[in-house]
Amino acid sequence: MAVDIPNDGISLRFKYGPQTVFLFVDCDASFDSISAQLLEVLRERYPRGLLKGQPSSPDTTPVPPAGEDCIVVYGLPRNPRDLRAGWKALNADGENPTTLRLKQNSVLAFALQTADEPSPEFRVEIPAFEDED
Template sequence: MLPGLALPTDVDDAHISVRFKYGIHTIFLFIDALAPFSSVTQDLLEVLKDRYPDGLTKSSATPDERTPVPDAANLTYGVLRVPTDPSKGWKPLKLGEDATNTPSKCGIKDNSIVAFAFAPDDEDDMDAEEGDAVFEVEWPQEDEELYEQRP
């Protein structure tokens, strides 16, 4: 090795890439899988405040309606019930008291898709059947009109 030449830091299994979804947004974050979820939440909120100062868009049908990103918030997280079928909905993660569970303990792996929602203030924002948070995620869809316009 040449003197003064630093080797790049090795990436270990404790650092994973996760796609966080809300509304029409997908936020890619590189997180420490062994850090508590409270730390992940803090990092995610920091990115959201910086990248989306005007708030998050829930639907492409109503792009002017935005969800403001608070400075501090309780977030709930969910993973797809069936990884290959988003229509089956989301299974909330059990983060533990004060979000002390780690992503690894919750089963989050590299390249996982994780929905998030701002913790509801009242039961109106809860799913009536299961008592779970409602995760607002809009998946990209093909626009068939684009195909019809081609010569």
């Protein structure tokens, strides 16, 4: 059976630590609804929390359960061609992918912020391929 995929959406890549979450979102959806969708996926996919670093490290960031106050904060790459250049905070209040001019497969860093926490930092690990000797 064929699946109908609407033409009014784009795929976005959300990065935290070594994880990348691909979401297909409506171009006119608010970032509040995108955040709710992202949190739902994170709760299902990462019930033990998001890795902060290498998979060999047990250090994780817990994903808040449904109903708990949590704000998803987003960052854009300083240089879209070099994600190692860092991230700049994105004010997504009242915005959507169209108003922010996001394109297919745009990359966004995200952080989870609870009410008692100051602005979180964007923890993103970019894979590196080392040359063989």
